[in-house]
Amino acid sequence: MTASETRLRADARRNRDQIVAAARQVFAAAGPDVPMEEIARTAGVGVGTLYRRFPDREALIRAVARESFAQVLADAREAAAEEPTAWDALVRLAGRSHQLQASVQLALVSERAREILKGDRQTAEFRDALLAELDAIVRAAQAEGSVRADIGTGDVAILLSLVLRRPSAVDDPTLLASERVAVLMLDGLRARPGSPLPGRPITGEDLQIH
Amino acid sequence: MTASETRLRADARRNRDQIVAAARQVFAAAGPDVPMEEIARTAGVGVGTLYRRFPDREALIRAVARESFAQVLADAREAAAEEPTAWDALVRLAGRSHQLQASVQLALVSERAREILKGDRQTAEFRDALLAELDAIVRAAQAEGSVRADIGTGDVAILLSLVLRRPSAVDDPTLLASERVAVLMLDGLRARPGSPLPGRPITGEDLQIH
Amino acid sequence: MTASETRLRADARRNRDQIVAAARQVFAAAGPDVPMEEIARTAGVGVGTLYRRFPDREALIRAVARESFAQVLADAREAAAEEPTAWDALVRLAGRSHQLQASVQLALVSERAREILKGDRQTAEFRDALLAELDAIVRAAQAEGSVRADIGTGDVAILLSLVLRRPSAVDDPTLLASERVAVLMLDGLRARPGSPLPGRPITGEDLQIH
Amino acid sequence: MTASETRLRADARRNRDQIVAAARQVFAAAGPDVPMEEIARTAGVGVGTLYRRFPDREALIRAVARESFAQVLADAREAAAEEPTAWDALVRLAGRSHQLQASVQLALVSERAREILKGDRQTAEFRDALLAELDAIVRAAQAEGSVRADIGTGDVAILLSLVLRRPSAVDDPTLLASERVAVLMLDGLRARPGSPLPGRPITGEDLQIH
DNA sequence: GATGAATGAGCTTTCATTCAT
DNA sequence: AATGAATGAAAGCTCATTCAT
Structure with a gap:
């Protein structure tokens, strides 16, 4: 502000x-x-x-994006502070994600919005702070043994961003589609014998680029 | 045609x-x-x-959507026919999904496109055929014990549709982000002790509705 | 006021x-x-x-125009009172004209402004007083033999108004363009064998019309 | 074209x-x-x-200006070719000027138009050609002894441009105001004992600048 | 059948003017 | 009385769609 x-x-x-x-x-x-x-x-x-x-429209888009990112960041910090384990924090973030949909969707879905936000320093700052927060959570979760070691914060961010999007076309029949997806995703992240992942872990820094 | x-x-x-x-x-x-x-x-x-x-524009959108769906359907049938197990077919579909991005994205990303396609019988036919094919694969996979029992074809379709979308804003640093996401997702679907899912399995029929 | x-x-x-x-x-x-x-x-x-x-805007335009005309009128009276001959008064007016540019340009350049000022009694009064003053000077100059006989006060007013305008687009190379134009114009008004003028002298009254 | x-x-x-x-x-x-x-x-x-x-509007303004300048240029060339003396050519140009009003006024009166035309190569070419043509006429007139020696082509151009403008506010009472002004101006340019001019002659090159 | 010109509705943006603080 | 916020009408410009060539 x-x-x-x-x-x-x-x-x-x-x-x-x-x-x-x-x-x-x-x-x-x-x-x-x-x-x-x-x-x-x-x-x-x-x-x-x-x-x-x-x-102009761009200024408005920027304002909306800033507020949205700020809100998500606050949420992430709260989760990290209040939950007993890093895994719980991750669960809370993923579970709550559908509330944040509308907020962040803007930045993810529209090519145009993305282009506009690229040049916005303030949005970038919020995004970087958010990634830093997430990075802390992910590393802590890996340290406590709850999250598999072969993934990076970037992988988690991408996964979260996918869930963030409205499960689209679907008039959610159980009204729980988002939650189910989130849980399935978390099960994929769980530390236990899983399929080998191609490539290398995607880190938070990898995402700074854009 | x-x-x-x-x-x-x-x-x-x-x-x-x-x-x-x-x-x-x-x-x-x-x-x-x-x-x-x-x-x-x-x-x-x-x-x-x-x-x-x-x-008009709508007619063009419909034509593009039909061809895209038809192509995905063909792909699914081929996978089912050629892969030795249902699980392999699923892996193939998920892995190949990023090739299909551009094709189906249209139907998923834009509110407008979705609205237009709702009323199109032919697109609906392709989509239903696709769901039927997927249903066969998923049930077979559950029967062979490779996919957890507490999910339905609808859950899988939703997951696939999420992965189908370009992993967003990211200038994919490893060029493998899509594949990694797909594998994580499949790990989430694997039959083995996982987290309990809220609600009930989402079936293919659940998705017919709209 | x-x-x-x-x-x-x-x-x-x-x-x-x-x-x-x-x-x-x-x-x-x-x-x-x-x-x-x-x-x-x-x-x-x-x-x-x-x-x-x-x-509204019109009222403001009127106010600006009134003040400008009043100032030019004062200038003309001063010139008539202080200069030894009518010719000198004319020279002074023409020479000083570029100082008045900004003031009167408004009334001359813009179609819109002209339209607005047409209906303004007070501006008209100033203008008429100005024309009367100029008329006195021109007649006196003709009486003293310094200005040709075949022109009227209206002719002079028109000439002056032309010089009043900024000599256009030019980033005045000599910074004296206005003065040079004024002198050339005065030379054209000089009493001595000149080219025959078409039509009849344009008087001050001719300009009252509008 | x-x-x-x-x-x-x-x-x-x-x-x-x-x-x-x-x-x-x-x-x-x-x-x-x-x-x-x-x-x-x-x-x-x-x-x-x-x-x-x-x-956009600018493109239109440019097009109008180009055509107008081209027309004036053609006129000047015709005058130079057909009139017996350079003085006659000058008279013809000055006399006809009121026909050209609308054409060139655009370039002279409006600050905005001027700004736009500054960047237009084609308009510049026409203008330069026009100045060159005028230069030839003025020099020839000075050589034949009909135009005073202490002025330059730039002075003439400025004078012409002033006359080009509609004698503005006036609902021309004699319908000859333009012609009268032109003649007075020409009388000022005549070669014969005149008032000394301040500064130096303004040349055609002086006007290229802008 | 193909082309690209013409149309006009619709959206963005600006600014004169009014009005709440 | 001064201020600057709100309004809405008006103008610029774009593009879907139609139609003459």
Whole structure:
């Protein structure tokens, strides 16, 4: 949250937050190309207000992404702090992931959004902090013997990001599809005789690149 | 392939195929909203020709989806026929999945595309055939004791569909990220003491619904 | 200066003047269509303040034009009073004209501004007073034999107005282009055998019309 | 006229010409900021057509300017070739100038247009050719003794450009104001004892700069 | 049958003006 | 009274689709 965002008048602040919330929701539902007007309407403001706050669509996308990443990061830190074992923290993250869907989906699903976020320092910082947090958890889990040794933090991140996505086309029949997938995935990560993995562990650093 | 498509003159046929191929490629690269003109250009024809063959964007999306599904179906049948065990067939499908990415991504990633395909009988037929084939493989694998009993074909389909998606933002550092994910997923499906799954197995029928 | 403008509190008065000065400057630099917000910013006030003082853009344009015309009028009177001959007064006016550029350009260059000023009684009064003053000078010059007889005050006004405009696109190489043009123009007005002029002298009255 | 402009289908060509003609007229009447829609309407086409031919307003402005300059250049060459003396050529140019108003005004009056044209090689070429032509005429006139020696081609160009502009605000009472101004100007240029000019002659090269 | 030109609706963005603080 | 936030109308530009060549 930059200084400029703190200095807003009370009502302006409220509007700004409504806009970001609306954008998050509408982006999740219909992708990052929805008419700005629809976002404005959802937020209960005029387009003009939206544009006063965010000079163009990209700025809005960045704002949504930043808030989302920040929230996930907070979640990860909480899990690490509160759970007794690293494995439990991982389980909690994976299990909760479907709540975070809408938040992060934006950054993952749309080519356009990805392109925009590449250039955004703040998003990058959140992402790096998140990877660092995850790295600590994964290493701890491997140290405690709960996670197989032949994977890296990058592998876990990729796996989590896949689960993060809405199990798509499916009108989830059991309403538990996400959880089931998460558990299956965790079972794959478990430390015990498993299939040999091709290549080498993908680390957190590998993902910094992009 | 409908009757009308069979009756085309050789050159018209060639045009049609170029268009679908171009659309598949361009959709994969830039999403299902790319300008029709760009598709036409990529295919080396004028927009007029494109519209003569496909009355609107939806028709084109349907055509691309049908071909993609048909190809995946063929692949699945081949795997089932040629591999010695059901487990091997499953491995082959999962391993090959990244080749199919571009093909099916369309149907999975875009809200819009999904909406369009819902109403398409032919796509539905391919999808149902595919689910039937997968169901046979999964049941066989469970019968032969290689796949855990507490999952259904729907669970497998969902998992496969997740892996099908490009492992996202990542400029794959090992170029094997997809394979690694696939193996981890298969390890999760393996028949052996695993974590208890919430809910009930998701069947193929569960997915027919929509 | 109307009654309402006299009654302003000192600070309000200061604001008003800053606004008009800013408008004059910004109009000159970027035409009469600049965003009101930019004018307000240049004046160091909020848009709200600007609008409190001038109900809309037209009012502001009128105010700027009035002040500019008033200034030119004062200049002309001073020249007539202080110079020994009418010719000298004319020379002084023409020579100084480039100082007045920014002031009057507004009224001359922009179709829109012209339209607005047509209906403004006060601007008209200044303009008429200016034409009367100029008429006196021209007639006196003709009486003293320094200006050719076949031209009217209207001709002179038109010539002056042309010179008033910035000699266009040119990054004036000698920084004297305006002066040179003015002198050449005066040479054309000189009383001595010249080319015959088409039509009849254009008088001051001719210009009242619009 | 570039190759691309030659290859247009007959009807497209016709439309293109109508658009440029309409733009010239509308620009002259209302400045370079008129709604594109109005230009399209005047040309009898849809906005889309306009934009297909000219990707944005700047491209259109460039096209209009090029054609206008080309026309003036042709005029100057014709005058030089057909008139018996250089002085007559000059008179003809000055006298005809009001026909050229609309054509060149665009380049002179609007700050925006000027900025755009600065970067346009083709416009620059026409302008340079025009200056070269004018230079030949002015030097010839000075050689034949009809034009004073203390001025340069640049001075003449500036003077002409002033006259080129519509004598503005005036609903020309004699309908001859332009001609009268032109003659007065020519009288100022005449070779005979005149007032001393400040600075040095402004040459054609001086004007190349911008 | 193929082509690419024309159309016009739709979306983004800007800015004059109003109004809450 | 001053400020700057909100609004919405208007203009730029893009692209799906139709149609003349």
